[in-house]
Amino acid sequence: METLRHINPAVIDDRGEIHNLxxxxxxxxxxxxxxxxxxxxxxxHRRDYQYIYLVRGAxxxxxxxxxxxxxxxxxxxxxxxxxxxxPPLTAHAQEFTEDSVxxxxxxxxxxxxxxxxxxxxxxxxxxxxxxxxxxxxxxx
Numbered sequence: 001m002e003t004l005r006h007i008n009p010a011v012i013d014d015r016g017e018i019h020n021l022x023x024x025x026x027x028x029x030x031x032x033x034x035x036x037x038x039x040x041x042x043x044x045h046r047r048d049y050q051y052i053y054l055v056r057g058a059x060x061x062x063x064x065x066x067x068x069x070x071x072x073x074x075x076x077x078x079x080x081x082x083x084x085x086x087p088p089l090t091a092h093a094q095e096f097t098e099d100s101v102x103x104x105x106x107x108x109x110x111x112x113x114x115x116x117x118x119x120x121x122x123x124x125x126x127x128x129x130x131x132x133x134x135x136x137x138x139x140x
Contacts, residue, residue: 002063002092003085004076007053021053021083021103028110031103034059034096039127041093043119048108050086054078057100062124063092073124093124 011018034040034057044066052061061076066089078084078094086092108118121133 001065001072001074002061002076002087002090004061004078004082005085006079006082008081019081022051022105025107026051026105027108028106029103030110031101034094034100034102036096036099038096039093039125040096042091042121042123042125042127042129043093043133044091044122045086045088045106045108045118046120047088048106048118049088050092050107051105052078052084052086052094053103053105054080054082054084055101055103056080057096057098057102059094059096059098059100059102061092061094063090064124065089066091066120066122091122091124093127095125095127 007019007021009017010020059078061078061084064073065071076084108114116132119133121129123129
């Protein structure tokens with residue numbers, strides 16, 4: 001399942017703050033905006049670890065294990081400064097409750113078809129499912 005942790009400042013002084021968001025190997029970073037009411041995700045990754053750091057806004061992160069689709073479903077309430085860690089084979093969807101800005105960090109590259117090679121459509125909640133992923137592979 002997904003994990004959530006809030007990132008507190010590592011340093012605060014007269015110049016401002018330093019927030020150490022992540023330590024590890026990252027192959028791709030995206031800055032993404034989402035409007036209130038939007039749904040993103042509704043998929044899982046075979047090998048990719050995904051980390052979402054919320055800069056501004058709010059969303060509910062829905063997830064379940066694809067190896068146990070009838071098992072526990074999880075909902076995390078994500079606020080600015082939170083980091084959501086999504087391991088491989090965890091289906092996930094984000095439901096935005098406010099206009100939001102977030103960073104998506106991944107351990108695998110996403111350009112030139114690499115995203116589609118590793119990403120499987122899986123409808124966790126009602127809402128948008130990427131039509132390219134639906135064409136490439138059947139959903140759950």
